[in-house]
Amino acid sequence: MKFLVFALLLVAGANGKVFERCDWARTLKEHGMDGYKGVSLANWVCLTRWVSTYNTRAFKHNSDRSSDIGIFQINSRWCDDGHTQSSNACQVSCSDLLTDDVDKAINCAKRVVEDPAGLGAWVAWRAHCKNQDLNPYLDGCHL
Numbered sequence: 001m002k003f004l005v006f007a008l009l010l011v012a013g014a015n016g017k018v019f020e021r022c023d024w025a026r027t028l029k030e031h032g033m034d035g036y037k038g039v040s041l042a043n044w045v046c047l048t049r050w051v052s053t054y055n056t057r058a059f060k061h062n063s064d065r066s067s068d069i070g071i072f073q074i075n076s077r078w079c080d081d082g083h084t085q086s087s088n089a090c091q092v093s094c095s096d097l098l099t100d101d102v103d104k105a106i107n108c109a110k111r112v113v114e115d116p117a118g119l120g121a122w123v124a125w126r127a128h129c130k131n132q133d134l135n136p137y138l139d140g141c142h143l
Helices: 002-015 021-030 041-052 094-098 103-114 123-128
Strands: 059-061 067-069
Touching: 021 041, 041 123, 067 094, 094 103
Parallel strands: none
Antiparallel strands: 059 067
């Protein structure tokens, strides 16, 4: 277990990226996230601000022995980390969610939001974004 976590962190440190808010919003828009499953671009930007501060190498251990991984802090039950009991619904290695190539992370986030819980799967979204004025997350981005 410790070796796996160390290996994931090495990958994250070598290939991680921290986005500026507007650059991240543009990246999400280019990947078709604005309006995906009815979720506004501002919701995605708000979510990722609160879970990772737009950091692709964000990594959190949970008390249930799972981990939250990458810019979307996707739980290891959605990917394959070689440790957590996982359905691997995203069909991706968890280490792929820690790189500066966000394609796999975005595709996995799309898969998570297709789940009945939708954005509600993310506690941070419920606490900080749901029913809030999200305009500040896109202000000045000229999208």
